[in-house]
Amino acid sequence: MNMIDDKKLKTHEEVLEAIAEAIDIPEHLDEIARKRYASIGDWLDRKDSSISQYDPEISPQGSFLLGTVIRPLGDSGNYDVDLVCTLKATKNDFTMAELKDAVGVEIKSYAKTNAMKKEPDDGRRCWTLEYSDSANFHMDILPALPNADSYRVMLESRMHFSVVANEGLWSKAIAITDKTDPNFRVRCEDWPVSNPKGYAVWFTSRQGDAITARKHTVLARESIYASVDEIPEYKIKTPLQRAIQLLKRHRDTTFEGDENKPISIIITTLAAHCYNDEATISEALESILKGMANFIEDRNGEKWVANPVNPEENFADKWKEDQDKEKKFYSWLDAAQRDFGEYLRASRYSDIPDALQESLTKATVATVLPLIAVTAPAIVSSGVAEAAKIASDGGATQPWCK
Amino acid sequence: MREFRLQRLLRTVRSVIAFVQPRLSASIKNGNVIVEGRFVVTPTLAEHTSDGAIAEFSILVVLASSYPNIEPRVSAPGNNIPQTPAHHMNDDGSCCVVIWEEWLATNEDNSIQAYFDGPLKNYFLGQHIKLATGNWPFGERNHGKEGILDAFAEILDCARNEKKIEYLLRILSKDWPRGHWICPCKSGQIIRKCCVVDLKTLSEKIPSKIAQKMLSRLRSYILK
Structure with a gap:
C-alpha cells in the first residue's frame, strides 16, 4: 500500500468527518x-x-x-x-x-x-x-x-x-x-x-472529555502547538459538534427556504442532551437520532424543549401556535434517522446513499467522493466473525421447526 | 385498553427500529403491530462495521399487543431462502426463529429490542451463513417435539424424558409451594420432604407463567 492509499478514507467515520469539514x-x-x-x-x-x-x-x-x-x-x-x-x-x-x-x-x-x-x-x-x-x-x-x-x-x-x-x-x-x-x-x-454564555457553558459540559481528547489528537497531528492548553477550543470539533453540523445541513436541505423548519437551538439542545461521550460522529449520530424525541417533554399537552439554563423558556413555544412546525420537526427526524441509518447501518463506507447525498448536498459530497478508498467487501467473513462474537457473548439462539 | 397497549407497542417498535433498521417500517394493521420491509443484518465488530450490511432479508413480523405473551409471527417473503425445514421455514411460510418458550425462560430481557438484537438477528445471520456455507452458525434444534424436549430438558436440567419434563412443568406452573405433590425424583416422598430446595431454586429460574407456556407447548405435541 502506498502513501496515497494510506490517506484515503476507509471508514464511515472518516467519510462523515470529511463531509462535516466540508460544510464547516x-x-x-x-x-x-x-x-x-x-x-x-x-x-x-x-x-x-x-x-x-x-x-x-x-x-x-x-x-x-x-x-x-x-x-x-x-x-x-x-x-x-x-x-x-x-x-x-x-x-x-x-x-x-x-x-x-x-x-x-x-x-x-x-x-x-x-x-x-x-x-x-x-x-x-x-x-x-x-x-x-x-x-x-x-x-x-x-x-x-x-x-x-x-x-x-x-x-x-x-x-x-x-x-x-x-x-x-x-x-x-x-x-x-x-x-x-x-x-x-x-x-x-x-x-x-x-x-x-450560560447556554455555552452547559453545551461544553455536555461534551465531557471529548474536547480534551480532540485537543490531544490535534496536538499529536500539528506541531504548531506545544501543549493542549495552547489550542483554542474553536479550533477543534468534537463528535457532538460534528453531528450537529451534519444534522443542521440535513435540516437545511430538507426544508430549503421553509420558515417552519426545525430551529437550530432545538436541534442543538436535544442533540446535546442525547450525547453521552460517544467517541465518534457515527456513534453520536446514533445516540442523538434514537434519543432526540425522548427529550421533548409534554407539559399539560404542550410540547417543551426547555432551555437548560432557563427551564422556564420553551424553545418549542411556537409549536403551539403553529402545529406545522411540530409536524415538520418530527418528519425531519424520521428522514434523518432513515438517511443516516441507511448509510451507517446498511451501506458500505464507500457507498453514500443517494438520499443522504441529496440531504448533505451533492456538491459537498462530490468534494469528498474522490478521497474515498475503494476496497473489496468481505461479506461472508464478516458474517462468520459476527456469529463468533455473538456466540462468545453468550447471545446465540437456535432456530427450530414446528 | 388493548388499543392503548397497541399504540404503546407501536411506539416501542418504532423506537427500536429507528436509525438501526432504516429499511423497516412499523404500523398497526388488523389489531397487531406489523413490521415490514428489509431487515438488515449489521456487523458490530469494529473491524467490520465499515463493510456495511452483512445481509438483508425481506421480512414481515406480526406482533400482538400482548407481546411477549404471544410469540411474534415472522415470515420472510420474496427472499432466496428455500421454504424447507432445513432452512427452518414452516409449511405455512412462517420462520421458526427460535423456540419461544426457551428464549423467554433463558433470557431476563424479553423486550422488543432484545428480540430484534437476539433471536431475529441470529436467525437471519444464520440464514445468510447457511446459504453460504451449508451450516447454521449456532447449531439448530431438532424439528417438532424432539427439539422441544431437547430444549426443555436443558432448561430444566433434567433427563430428556417426556413424562418427567411434563410433570416438572406441571409443578412449576403452579403457585409455589405445592409441597404435598409427589417428588419428581421418583423417591416416592412428597416434595416437602424431598427435593424442595432444588425445586424452589428451579421455580425462581422459571416463573410459573413461563412454565405454563412450556407445558402448553409440550402438550400441544402430546395431544397430536
Whole structure:
C-alpha cells in the first residue's frame, strides 16, 4: 500500500468527518469573522467612543460560540454571525430604547468609517451590519446589560436550584432590548432576558472529555502547538459538534427556504442532551437520532424543549401556535434517522446513499467522493466473525421447526 | 385498553427500529403491530462495521399487543431462502426463529429490542451463513417435539424424558409451594420432604407463567 492509499478514507467515520469539514465554515472565513467582531469591539471600546465609559464588550453567541456553524446553502448565501454587545451599566442608566440607540450610534459610525455600503439595520432586537465583500457576513449585534442577579433570583423563585448551583450557568446572563416589548421606552427592571454564555457553558459540559481528547489528537497531528492548553477550543470539533453540523445541513436541505423548519437551538439542545461521550460522529449520530424525541417533554399537552439554563423558556413555544412546525420537526427526524441509518447501518463506507447525498448536498459530497478508498467487501467473513462474537457473548439462539 | 397497549407497542417498535433498521417500517394493521420491509443484518465488530450490511432479508413480523405473551409471527417473503425445514421455514411460510418458550425462560430481557438484537438477528445471520456455507452458525434444534424436549430438558436440567419434563412443568406452573405433590425424583416422598430446595431454586429460574407456556407447548405435541 502506498502513501496515497494510506490517506484515503476507509471508514464511515472518516467519510462523515470529511463531509462535516466540508460544510464547516472555512478556516480563513472563521478567522475573518473573528477579526471583524474583534474590530467592532475595539471600535466600541476606543477612547472617543460615546459608550467607552461602559466598557463595551463584544462576544459571539449562537453557533459561532458553540462551534456548530455551517456554510450557507448555495454560493450566494451569507453567514449570520450573532454577537452580543454588553455594556457594564444598569437598568437605571438606560431604557431599552436608550441602550439600543447608544450602541446604534457607534455601530453606525463604525459602518461609516469602514465605508460599508449599507447602513446598519435597526432590527427588533439587534443591529445588523452587512458585509458585501468576498466574505459575506451578516453581523447581528445585540445590545445588552449584565443581568446575573435578577436572573438568579428568577431561577430561585421558580425553584430551579440545579441551575443556580452552577454559577457558570447564570452568572453571565444578560438583559436585552426588544422593540416590541411594552417597556421598550420605560425605565424599569423588567427587561427581556437571555443567557447565551450560560447556554455555552452547559453545551461544553455536555461534551465531557471529548474536547480534551480532540485537543490531544490535534496536538499529536500539528506541531504548531506545544501543549493542549495552547489550542483554542474553536479550533477543534468534537463528535457532538460534528453531528450537529451534519444534522443542521440535513435540516437545511430538507426544508430549503421553509420558515417552519426545525430551529437550530432545538436541534442543538436535544442533540446535546442525547450525547453521552460517544467517541465518534457515527456513534453520536446514533445516540442523538434514537434519543432526540425522548427529550421533548409534554407539559399539560404542550410540547417543551426547555432551555437548560432557563427551564422556564420553551424553545418549542411556537409549536403551539403553529402545529406545522411540530409536524415538520418530527418528519425531519424520521428522514434523518432513515438517511443516516441507511448509510451507517446498511451501506458500505464507500457507498453514500443517494438520499443522504441529496440531504448533505451533492456538491459537498462530490468534494469528498474522490478521497474515498475503494476496497473489496468481505461479506461472508464478516458474517462468520459476527456469529463468533455473538456466540462468545453468550447471545446465540437456535432456530427450530414446528 | 388493548388499543392503548397497541399504540404503546407501536411506539416501542418504532423506537427500536429507528436509525438501526432504516429499511423497516412499523404500523398497526388488523389489531397487531406489523413490521415490514428489509431487515438488515449489521456487523458490530469494529473491524467490520465499515463493510456495511452483512445481509438483508425481506421480512414481515406480526406482533400482538400482548407481546411477549404471544410469540411474534415472522415470515420472510420474496427472499432466496428455500421454504424447507432445513432452512427452518414452516409449511405455512412462517420462520421458526427460535423456540419461544426457551428464549423467554433463558433470557431476563424479553423486550422488543432484545428480540430484534437476539433471536431475529441470529436467525437471519444464520440464514445468510447457511446459504453460504451449508451450516447454521449456532447449531439448530431438532424439528417438532424432539427439539422441544431437547430444549426443555436443558432448561430444566433434567433427563430428556417426556413424562418427567411434563410433570416438572406441571409443578412449576403452579403457585409455589405445592409441597404435598409427589417428588419428581421418583423417591416416592412428597416434595416437602424431598427435593424442595432444588425445586424452589428451579421455580425462581422459571416463573410459573413461563412454565405454563412450556407445558402448553409440550402438550400441544402430546395431544397430536
